[in-house]
Amino acid sequence: MEIGYYPGCSLESTSREYDISLRAMCSMMDITLVEVSDWICCGTSPTHAASQELSHMLPYKNIQKAETHGIKELLIPCPSCLYSISHTEEACAKDALVRQRLADVTGYTHEGGLKIYHLLDFLRDRITLGGLQTMVKKPLAGVKIASYYGCLTRFFPAAADDLEQPSLMEQIIEALGGQTVEWTHKVECCGAGLSITRPDITQRLLGEILESAARASADCIAVVCPLCQSNLDIRQKGLTNSSGAPYAMPVIYLTQLVGIALGAPSTALGMEKLMVDAGPLLRTKGLL
Structure with a gap:
């Protein structure tokens, strides 16, 4: 099995053990993690207080990077990153003005369809409890x-x-x-x-x-x-x-x-x- 992977800032710094153990777990399950190439911070904690547009722009860029490299399913283990990116995808689906503004700034149009998983539903739905x-x-x-x-x-x-x-x-x-x-x-x-x-x-x-x-x-x-x-x-x-x-x-x-x-x-x-x-x-x- 192959799945896209967005680690986020914490897993690359203060919470390396989360990334290490996730990679080890996936390796033992014969799962190949395809890390989003050149991913950036999703801006989850501070940006929504400074700029609503920026709070969508940073996650949108990561969605763009994932989809540009053919990723259809994306595992996001950090709940803050998960909320930020999934919230932006939901905003694009529901608000044509947000979707158009992000497309105008980035030059990329997200059509929807990116399947986003947290660790919990990934284990339940893709691995299954029985598995x-x-x-x-x-x-x-x-x-x-x-x-x-x-x-x-x-x-x-x-x-x-x-x-x-x-x-x-x-x-x-x-x-x-x-x-x-x-x-x-x-x-x-x-x-x-x-x-x-x-x-x-x-x-x-x-x-x-x-x-x-x-x-x-x-x-x-x-x-x-x-x-x-x-x-x-x-x-x-x-x-x-x-x-x-x-x-x-x-x-x-x-x-x-x-x-x-x-x-x-x-x-x-x-x-x-x-x-x-x-x-x-x-x-x-x-x-x-």
């Missing part, structure tokens, strides 16, 4: 996992089957042999966007998320967003639970969990890049 089960070599047996969608993934209908109570990540984890937990904060915002301007709010939100996962007896938190992972992983230091003990909750990319279940060595999945070491947990469960 994933047949690939498992090391079931995640005994690992209690809190599935964390964050605040953006749930707004992409194909990736989140329900706005308030999505379950697709749980279905994938259970196909890997893992045990999912019921908890209260799986779609709550982690405050990554406020980490510089209002770190006090970010710390409070993180504390609530970690406390919820701990109350549910989770061994780790599974994530599909680079901003959520960095925020929850890095900023645990200094936070304590209701008993006053420091948190040590591994925050693991779903791609890393898939890779482990498929038998990949941890070194091929970027596990050493996690700030909260998942090694002790995985060794205890016989997965390393």
Whole structure:
């Protein structure tokens, strides 16, 4: 299988382990990732506040680059990038003025038809849960996992089957042999966007998320967003639970969990890049 791939800025910098583990996972599934040639930042975080036109222009250029190279299906693992690019494609489909303006500026007319996937619906629709089960070599047996969608993934209908109570990540984890937990904060915002301007709010939100996962007896938190992972992983230091003990909750990319279940060595999945070491947990469960 061959599919287009837009990594985005985070996966090329602060969240390299997401890119590393995604590539390793796809390699084990015999999937060829065709990275969009000369892709640019989609502008997801700041541009919509500065210019609505620019917030469409940057994603549109990436759509142009993908389609010019014959890409019909595009995997976008970052929810922020996914939202930006899919929102622009939707705007082109619904608003003739937006579509014409983007075509006039870029000299390229997008006719629609680019199929965009997030990691979750890609695994469900292209790999299938049954297909994933047949690939498992090391079931995640005994690992209690809190599935964390964050605040953006749930707004992409194909990736989140329900706005308030999505379950697709749980279905994938259970196909890997893992045990999912019921908890209260799986779609709550982690405050990554406020980490510089209002770190006090970010710390409070993180504390609530970690406390919820701990109350549910989770061994780790599974994530599909680079901003959520960095925020929850890095900023645990200094936070304590209701008993006053420091948190040590591994925050693991779903791609890393898939890779482990498929038998990949941890070194091929970027596990050493996690700030909260998942090694002790995985060794205890016989997965390393």
